[in-house]
Amino acid sequence: MVERKETQLKPVELIPLWRDGRVIGVLAQIIFVILFFLAARWLLNNVATNIFSLGASQFICRDGSSNVRCAFDFMSTDAGFPISESVVPYVEQDSFWRAVGVAALNTIKVSFYGIILTTILGTFTGIARLSNNWLVNSLAKWYIDLMRNTPLLLQLFFIYFVVILALPQVNSAIQLFNLPIFVSQRGINFPDLVFMSSFPVWLAFVVLAIIQAQVLWFLLGRYEEQTGYASNRGRWVILSFLLIVGIGWYVAGANSQNEAILISQRANVRAYRDLPALIERRLAVNTMSDIPDRLRVGLLSQEAVNTAALKICAIQDSPSEVNFTAQLRQSGIPYQVVRRTARPEQALDVYAQGECEVFVASRTILAAERDLLEDSATHRIVGIRETPLRFSLPRLEGFNFVGGTKLTAEFTALLIGLVLFTAAFVAEIVRAGIMAVPKGQSEAARALGLSEGQRLRLVVMPQALRVIIPPMISQYLNLTKNSSLGLAVAFPDLYRIIQTAINQSGRAVQLIVIMAAIYLLFSLVISVILNWYNRQIALVER
Amino acid sequence: MTVTSAQDIIICHDVHKWYGDFHALKGFSLTVKSGEVIVIIGPSGSGKSTFIRTLNRLEEHQQGEIIIDGILLSHDVRNIAEIRREVGMVFQQFNLFPHLTVLENVTLAPIHVRKWSRERAEEIAMKWLNRVGIPEQANKYPGQLSGGQQQRVAIARTLAMEPKILLFDEPTSALDPEMIKEVLDVMRDLAKAGYTILAVTHEMGFAREVADRVIFMASGEIVEQNTPQNFFANPNEERTRQFLSQILHH
Known part of the structure; x- marks a missing residue:
C-alpha cells in the first residue's frame, strides 16, 4: 500500500483585474477596435474634405447635374488616350x-x-x-x-x-x-497558330480518335491474352489514330463554307482554281511555275510581277487573310496585301475605290458588306478552302513585321x-x-x-x-x-x-x-x- | 534453419571508410552465404551502421572491395542501381514517405523502378501487408499509424521490391517497448523464410534465437564472430565479455 500524501488546496484567490488574462485579452481587443475606427475616420474625413475642396466638377452626372452618386460616371466617357499594346481591341474613343x-x-x-x-x-x-x-x-x-x-x-x-x-x-x-523567330529593338516576332472556324470540328475528330485508340488498345490486349498471338498493337493503334485525325482534317476543312473572297465579276473568277489564269494573263505566261524561271533568266522583272500581283485588302489580324495568303503562296501566285483595316466597312471602302481587287474575309461578313455596294450585283463571293489550323509566320513588310505574333520590347x-x-x-x-x-x-x-x-x-x-x-x-x-x-x-x-x-x-x-x-x-x-x-x-x- | 545455397552472396574484402580524419571502418572483411542471418552488435560509434550502409551505397567506401550477388559495388551507377534492387533496407526511423498512403508507400518503387503495372504492384503490396499483419491500414497515411505499425509497413515496402538481401539498421530502437515484439515477430518470420539478413540490433533474444552468426564490432573492426551459443556463453575476447556484461546486467 502506497502511503498517500495529503495535499492542502489553497483557497481560491481573487486575481487583481490587471493580472487576469481574460480581462487583458478583452481589453486589448477593445482598445484595438477603437484605434482602428479612429484611424479610419481620420482617413475618410481627409478624403471627403479633399474631394469637396476640388468642387462639384468631380461628380458630374451624364445629364450634366452634379451629385456624389455620380462619382464614377466619368468612367463611361471617352478615355481619349492610346494604349501601345493590348490583349483585346482598344481605340482612343473607348471608355x-x-x-x-x-x-x-x-x-x-x-x-x-x-x-x-x-x-x-x-x-x-x-x-x-x-x-x-x-x-x-x-x-x-x-x-x-x-x-x-x-x-x-x-x-x-x-x-x-x-x-x-x-x-x-x-x-x-x-x-x-x-527559325521564323525575329529579335529586334521592338521585341520578338514569332509564329502563331491560327484557329479557323472548322477547328472545333477537327478537334471532335481528334477526341474521337483518342477514344478509338483506347478501345482498340484494350480490345487488342484482350485478343492477345486469349490467343497468345502478339498483334503488335502499338502500331495498329497509332495507325488508326493518325488515319482518323487525317480524315477529320480533310472533312472539317472541306465541309466548311466559311472562308471567301469578294471579287468583281469582270475578273471572271468562279472558284479558287480560276485565280492563276488572272495573273497568267497579265504576265503572259502559260503557268504559274513559269514565273520564277523567267525571273531567273531575266525575261520578267520583279517590278512587273509586283504590278501584276493580286491586290488584297483584309481585316486586321483576321484568320481569313492567313488562310488565303498561305494558299496563294502554295500555288505560287504573287500577291500583295494592300491594306489591313480595323473594321470591315473600312476594307470595303478600299475595295470599292479599286485600291484592291480582292477583299478576303468570312462569308458572312462579305455577304453583309456586298449589299452595301451600289453595284452589288457585279461582285461575286467566291468560296475558299480552309484547313482547321494554320501557322501564321512573321514576315518583314516595309518597316514592320506582319503575321505571327509578337512580344513587344516593353x-x-x-x-x-x-x-x-x-x-x-x-x-x-x-x-x-x-x-x-x-x-x-x-x-x-x-x-x-x-x-x-x-x-x-x-x-x-x-x-x-x-x-x-x-x-x-x-x-x-x-x-x-x-x-x-x-x-x-x-x-x-x-x-x-x-x-x-x-x-x-x-x-x-x-x-x-x-x-x-x-x-x-x-x-x-x-x-x-x-x-x-x-x-x-x-x-x-x- | 537450413542454408539453401552455399553461394557467397556478399563478399567484403578489406573495406575502409573515413569521415575526414576519422577512420570509421578499418579493413572490414566479411563473407555472407545466401540465406545466412547475421546479427551485428557493438557499442555506439563502432561502425555497425556505417558498415551495413556501405552495402547499398548509402555510404561510399574509399578502399577495398564489395561484391554483392556477383556485382561489384563501384562508382558505376548502373551497378549501384542493380545492387539496390537486390538489397532492401529497413531503417531505425522507418523513413516512410509521409505524403503517401501505406499502399502508395509500398507500391512506389515496384511501379517506378520495377516498372510493374499498378494492379500487379498493388496485388503484391497487399500480399506483403498481409504478411506483416496490417492489410486493414492500407489506405491510411503513415502519420496515422503507431510506431510498430509504421516499421512493419517499412518492412513490407522493402519486401515488395523482392530483394534477396535484407539490411536492418536498428529496426526496433525507436519503438516503444510494447511494440518491439510485433516487429521482431515479422523479422523472425523472414529469417525462417530464407532471406539473407544482416541486422544491427540490440535485441539479444533475437540474436540468440535466429542468428547463424553474431558479429561483435568495436572501433571500426570485427572483434569477434561466432555462433550465438558460443558468443553469449563463452566469448573469446575480453572486449566482448566486457560489452556483454554491460548490456546484459543493467
Whole structure:
C-alpha cells in the first residue's frame, strides 16, 4: 500500500483585474477596435474634405447635374488616350472603363507568364544551389546574390535600355536558329497558330480518335491474352489514330463554307482554281511555275510581277487573310496585301475605290458588306478552302513585321526583369524547402532503388512543397505588384494607365480606389488558389 | 534453419571508410552465404551502421572491395542501381514517405523502378501487408499509424521490391517497448523464410534465437564472430565479455 500524501488546496484567490488574462485579452481587443475606427475616420474625413475642396466638377452626372452618386460616371466617357499594346481591341474613343480593363489585362498577362516562368527558373536554380557540382552551385549562388542585392528598378532599366534597345532595328532583325523567330529593338516576332472556324470540328475528330485508340488498345490486349498471338498493337493503334485525325482534317476543312473572297465579276473568277489564269494573263505566261524561271533568266522583272500581283485588302489580324495568303503562296501566285483595316466597312471602302481587287474575309461578313455596294450585283463571293489550323509566320513588310505574333520590347523587358528578380527569391525558398525534408527520406528512396530524378520528383519535392507554398504565395504577390514598375519601361500596365487616366480626367481619388480594388482582387485570387493548393498537399496526421 | 545455397552472396574484402580524419571502418572483411542471418552488435560509434550502409551505397567506401550477388559495388551507377534492387533496407526511423498512403508507400518503387503495372504492384503490396499483419491500414497515411505499425509497413515496402538481401539498421530502437515484439515477430518470420539478413540490433533474444552468426564490432573492426551459443556463453575476447556484461546486467 502506497502511503498517500495529503495535499492542502489553497483557497481560491481573487486575481487583481490587471493580472487576469481574460480581462487583458478583452481589453486589448477593445482598445484595438477603437484605434482602428479612429484611424479610419481620420482617413475618410481627409478624403471627403479633399474631394469637396476640388468642387462639384468631380461628380458630374451624364445629364450634366452634379451629385456624389455620380462619382464614377466619368468612367463611361471617352478615355481619349492610346494604349501601345493590348490583349483585346482598344481605340482612343473607348471608355475609361475599357482602358482600365485593358491595363488590368496587361498586368494579368505579365504576371501570369511571370509567375509560370519564375516558378520554373526558381525551382531549377534552387535545386542547382544544392548540387554537389561546384560550377553549377556557384553559378546559382552568384545569380541569386546579384539579383537579390540590386534593386529591381535598376535591373529593369538595364534590361530595357542596355540590352533590348541595343538590339538591331526592325529591318535588320536577328533571325534565331534559322527559325521564323525575329529579335529586334521592338521585341520578338514569332509564329502563331491560327484557329479557323472548322477547328472545333477537327478537334471532335481528334477526341474521337483518342477514344478509338483506347478501345482498340484494350480490345487488342484482350485478343492477345486469349490467343497468345502478339498483334503488335502499338502500331495498329497509332495507325488508326493518325488515319482518323487525317480524315477529320480533310472533312472539317472541306465541309466548311466559311472562308471567301469578294471579287468583281469582270475578273471572271468562279472558284479558287480560276485565280492563276488572272495573273497568267497579265504576265503572259502559260503557268504559274513559269514565273520564277523567267525571273531567273531575266525575261520578267520583279517590278512587273509586283504590278501584276493580286491586290488584297483584309481585316486586321483576321484568320481569313492567313488562310488565303498561305494558299496563294502554295500555288505560287504573287500577291500583295494592300491594306489591313480595323473594321470591315473600312476594307470595303478600299475595295470599292479599286485600291484592291480582292477583299478576303468570312462569308458572312462579305455577304453583309456586298449589299452595301451600289453595284452589288457585279461582285461575286467566291468560296475558299480552309484547313482547321494554320501557322501564321512573321514576315518583314516595309518597316514592320506582319503575321505571327509578337512580344513587344516593353513587355519582354518587364517580363525578363520580373522573372530574373523574383526567381532568385523563389530559388532560396525552394532550397529551404528541400533542406527541410529529412535526410532519411532520400536514403529510403535511394535504398529502394529510385533514381535521383525519381527521388526528387516522387519523394522530396512533394514534401518540400508544404514548406515552399506559403512563402511562395508572397513571392507571387510581390511579382504581381512589382509589375507596376512597368512604368519604368513604358509598359502599359494597370499602374501606368491609371496614372495616365488621372492626368486625363483629374479624378485621382476614384481612379486610385479602382486601382487598389483591382490589385486587391488579384492578390486575393492568387492567395485563394494557392491556399487551396496548400490544403490539398497538407500531410494527414493522426 | 537450413542454408539453401552455399553461394557467397556478399563478399567484403578489406573495406575502409573515413569521415575526414576519422577512420570509421578499418579493413572490414566479411563473407555472407545466401540465406545466412547475421546479427551485428557493438557499442555506439563502432561502425555497425556505417558498415551495413556501405552495402547499398548509402555510404561510399574509399578502399577495398564489395561484391554483392556477383556485382561489384563501384562508382558505376548502373551497378549501384542493380545492387539496390537486390538489397532492401529497413531503417531505425522507418523513413516512410509521409505524403503517401501505406499502399502508395509500398507500391512506389515496384511501379517506378520495377516498372510493374499498378494492379500487379498493388496485388503484391497487399500480399506483403498481409504478411506483416496490417492489410486493414492500407489506405491510411503513415502519420496515422503507431510506431510498430509504421516499421512493419517499412518492412513490407522493402519486401515488395523482392530483394534477396535484407539490411536492418536498428529496426526496433525507436519503438516503444510494447511494440518491439510485433516487429521482431515479422523479422523472425523472414529469417525462417530464407532471406539473407544482416541486422544491427540490440535485441539479444533475437540474436540468440535466429542468428547463424553474431558479429561483435568495436572501433571500426570485427572483434569477434561466432555462433550465438558460443558468443553469449563463452566469448573469446575480453572486449566482448566486457560489452556483454554491460548490456546484459543493467
